Amino acid sequence: xxxxxxxxxxxxxxxxxxxxxxxxxxxxxxxGSGKTRVLVHRIAxxxxxxxxxxxxxxxxxxxxxxxxxxxGRIEALMGRPLNSMWIxxxxxxxxxxxxxxxxxxKLPDNFQILDSDDQYRLVKRIIKxxxxxxxxxxxxxxxxxxxxxxxxxxxxxxxxxHGDHTQQKMRDIYQxxxxxxxxxxxxxxxxxxxxxxxLLVNNPDLLANYQRRFRAILVDExxxxxxxxxxxxxxxxxxxxxxxIVGDDDQSIYGWRGAxxxxxxxxxxxxxxxxxxRLEQNYRSTATxxxxxxxxxxxxxxxxxxxxxxxGSKGDPISVYAGFNELDExxxxxxxxxxxxxxxxxxxxxxxxxxxxxxxxxxxxxxxQQAIPYRIYGGLRFFERQEIKDALSYLxxxxxxxxxxxFERVVNTPSRGLGDKTLGIVRxxxxxxxxxxxxxxxxxxxxxxxxxxxxxxxxxxxxxxxxLSDQAEHQVLxxxxxxxxxxxxxxxxxxxxxxxxxQARIENLEELVSACKQFEIPVEEEEELTPLAAFxxxxxxxxxxxxxxxxxxxxxxxxxxxxxxxxxxxxxxAGVEEGMFPSQLTHDEPGRMEEExxxxxxxxxxxxxxxxxxxxxxRRLYGQDKYHTASRFIKEIxxxxxxxxxxxxxxxxPVHNRFSPATSHEAFEGSGxxxxxxxxxxxxxxxxxxxxxxxGEHARVQVNFDDFGAKWLVxxxxxxxxx
Ligand code: ATP
Ligand code: MG
Numbered sequence: 001x002x003x004x005x006x007x008x009x010x011x012x013x014x015x016x017x018x019x020x021x022x023x024x025x026x027x028x029x030x031x032g033s034g035k036t037r038v039l040v041h042r043i044a045x046x047x048x049x050x051x052x053x054x055x056x057x058x059x060x061x062x063x064x065x066x067x068x069x070x071x072g073r074i075e076a077l078m079g080r081p082l083n084s085m086w087i088x089x090x091x092x093x094x095x096x097x098x099x100x101x102x103x104x105x106k107l108p109d110n111f112q113i114l115d116s117d118d119q120y121r122l123v124k125r126i127i128k129x130x131x132x133x134x135x136x137x138x139x140x141x142x143x144x145x146x147x148x149x150x151x152x153x154x155x156x157x158x159x160x161x162h163g164d165h166t167q168q169k170m171r172d173i174y175q176x177x178x179x180x181x182x183x184x185x186x187x188x189x190x191x192x193x194x195x196x197x198x199l200l201v202n203n204p205d206l207l208a209n210y211q212r213r214f215r216a217i218l219v220d221e222x223x224x225x226x227x228x229x230x231x232x233x234x235x236x237x238x239x240x241x242x243x244x245i246v247g248d249d250d251q252s253i254y255g256w257r258g259a260x261x262x263x264x265x266x267x268x269x270x271x272x273x274x275x276x277x278r279l280e281q282n283y284r285s286t287a288t289x290x291x292x293x294x295x296x297x298x299x300x301x302x303x304x305x306x307x308x309x310x311x312g313s314k315g316d317p318i319s320v321y322a323g324f325n326e327l328d329e330x331x332x333x334x335x336x337x338x339x340x341x342x343x344x345x346x347x348x349x350x351x352x353x354x355x356x357x358x359x360x361x362x363x364x365x366x367x368x369q370q371a372i373p374y375r376i377y378g379g380l381r382f383f384e385r386q387e388i389k390d391a392l393s394y395l396x397x398x399x400x401x402x403x404x405x406x407f408e409r410v411v412n413t414p415s416r417g418l419g420d421k422t423l424g425i426v427r428x429x430x431x432x433x434x435x436x437x438x439x440x441x442x443x444x445x446x447x448x449x450x451x452x453x454x455x456x457x458x459x460x461x462x463x464x465x466x467x468l469s470d471q472a473e474h475q476v477l478x479x480x481x482x483x484x485x486x487x488x489x490x491x492x493x494x495x496x497x498x499x500x501x502x503q504a505r506i507e508n509l510e511e512l513v514s515a516c517k518q519f520e521i522p523v524e525e526e527e528e529l530t531p532l533a534a535f536x537x538x539x540x541x542x543x544x545x546x547x548x549x550x551x552x553x554x555x556x557x558x559x560x561x562x563x564x565x566x567x568x569x570x571x572x573x574a575g576v577e578e579g580m581f582p583s584q585l586t587h588d589e590p591g592r593m594e595e596e597x598x599x600x601x602x603x604x605x606x607x608x609x610x611x612x613x614x615x616x617x618x619r620r621l622y623g624q625d626k627y628h629t630a631s632r633f634i635k636e637i638x639x640x641x642x643x644x645x646x647x648x649x650x651x652x653x654p655v656h657n658r659f660s661p662a663t664s665h666e667a668f669e670g671s672g673x674x675x676x677x678x679x680x681x682x683x684x685x686x687x688x689x690x691x692x693x694x695x696g697e698h699a700r701v702q703v704n705f706d707d708f709g710a711k712w713l714v715x716x717x718x719x720x721x722x723x
Pocket of ligand 1: 011029031032033034035036038248251282283566567
């Protein structure tokens with residue numbers, strides 16, 4: 001390979017970084033300026049020009065996907081496989097170290113990783129074994145605490161409790177938990193990093209060995225490293241090797257998980273002779289998208305400061321669409337994606353990005369309705385999520401108590417003290433007499449096969465389901481769901497937990513109530529099925545539908561966090577309204593608003609050619625209608641970058657100002673109804689007209705019924721009457 005090949009398709013600044021003499025380097029630059037590309041070329045340069053063996057290179061990325069891509073790109077540049085090069089995430093690399101030196105790390109050879117769910121269960125058992133009350137010491141909170149301490153590099157004996165009783169108790173739990181892990185050779189995620197750090201600290205020879213080995217260390221997305229990761233890197237660097245970090249303070253979006261953007265400043269302070277290179281040319285986005293993103297991030301204080309420019313074309317304006325509600329928003333997004341496809345472009349090039357996982361459901365349904373394949377990255381599809389499956393299991397038992405799968409899933413969720421032994425007895429009995437678990441459970445109690453606490457717990461569970469079914473008889477579908485979620489204790493269980501994940505689970509549960517409220521029983525099933533039965537069928541069909549596989553051309557869906565580092569020709573940022581994005585929680589914590597804005601910057605800068613920003617003026621959120629205004633982030637975009645879109649099909653959509661809610665009372669052509677008018681339906685009762693589309697016999701109206709939620713109805717069949 002000719003050296004010039006490594007520099008040819010780089011600009012002057014990028015070449016400087018790639019071809020710099022060996023030394024410590026910081027590449028600080030905004031989104032899409034080629035940081036990752038520089039890192040890749042630098043690695044190839046080090047091998048080709050500086051003759052550093054692949055074996056002596058350590059490269060750190062943020063996700064496994066990014067690591068795979070990076071290896072692929074370097075191998076392509078070098079034209080050969082480079083198996084001996086270490087490329088991975090902090091966790092992946094630290095894990096590798098522990099495997100190679102398990103003994104020195106005081107771990108058994110066959111140590112196992114404890115994932116987050118297993119960790120939760122273990123913490124729970126520890127709390128119980130210490131005779132402490134779970135209500136006072138919620139396991140999730142303790143799990144969060146333990147991981148937080150580890151991320152700061154702290155063992156129990158290093159924690160200052162200042163005589164505070166609560167702090168002491170938490171420390172005791174941490175200690176007992178750690179002892180249990182050590183006894184059974186278990187290592188949780190935070191432990192992987194901490195243990196690898198300790199391994200190097202406690203074994204100077206080993207450390208010296210790795211310091212000699214890794215002549216070059218390179219880190220992408222450095223702005224999101226946490227303290228223990230920083231300390232780990234710091235150890236590996238010595239006089240003889242050098243480190244290059246690339247990052248963007250404006251894209252630091254994991255502060256809530258302990259990432260510390262100040263590590264960039266620490267780096268400048270802690271390392272000798274750091275040369276800093278700034279890249280300022282953006283190659284990813286159109287001038288319009290770039291200008292808009294720059295304007296938004298400019299509202300943050302205390303930035304390290306950098307402006308991006310591009311010599312690319314101005315491109316299309318950013319299209320902002322104000323959906324009447326979230327269904328309208330989703331329909332708009334789908335129609336734009338269809339247009340894109342009809343112009344001969346692959347679906348693969350479209351990404352829908354959102355703030356929270358729960359937002360995916362409405363979008364998923366709109367895509368399914370039009371048979372557009374999609375793939376969700378870094379998360380499960382709505383009906384496959386753990387908490388949703390739990391809640392659906394309760395609904396299934398209410399509908400049909402002999403559903404063994406549902407019974408097994410939730411009989412001890414939330415915990416009712418039913419152990420495997422008790423369930424084993426019930427299972428055996430069911431098998432022997434060919435009964436459902438539901439029947440067997442009752443017989444086991446009657447016949448004295450179960451006694452004492454076990455018998456009580458089983459009986460209590462049966463009464464709970466019976467009680468929920470009794471209540472359900474008088475309830476509409478969404479009330480049934482609400483009762484199941486609350487009455488079962490699922491809601492309280494997640495509420496007692498702490499952290500983003502528990503919060504997301506609660507949001508999903510509330511979203512399930514919304515799904516029930518919006519659910520429209522298919523006309524052909526109306527006679528035979530109760531709404532609950534029809535909904536359960538709908539949910540399992542949708543979950544069963546296989547997700548588009550990675551080779552199929554499909555729309556990419558993910559949270560903005562997951563999209564970090566990626567790029568797509570067409571990007572839709574959905575749900576960009578106050579209260580959603582920035583999220584409601586933002587107001588309570590200092591610094592959170594700026595992190596939200598950085599997240600918005602990350603989202604916008606994923607777009608190469610076309611960016612849509614959409615929001616819903618009213619959104620059924622967690623079972624309630626909420627009215628929102630456009631996000632402040634939309635208002636921060638200069639006017640000349642934005643075009644407001646209106647759909648032709650929603651002919652009578654009132655023309656209104658971009659940032660104010662619709663307020664029209666014009667009648668739709670010939671229909672006799674106006675938006676916002678109150679109407680009555682023979683079955684659904686009273687409601688308000690929300691939306692309208694089509695004309696003549698195809699005309700449909702959307703009515704938000706007081707008792708049944710929003711529904712689309714064919715106007716000529718609906719026989720609506722004005723109230
Ligand atoms: P992010 O901050 O989002 O991680 P980044 O700074 O890492 O972005 P890259 O992903 O490396 O940016 O590059 C963005 C896009 O610009 C890529 O498609 C890349 O191939 C392209 N690119 C980078 N440098 C050049 C260049 N000199 N000439 C042409 N294209 C370039
Ligand atoms: Mg990058």
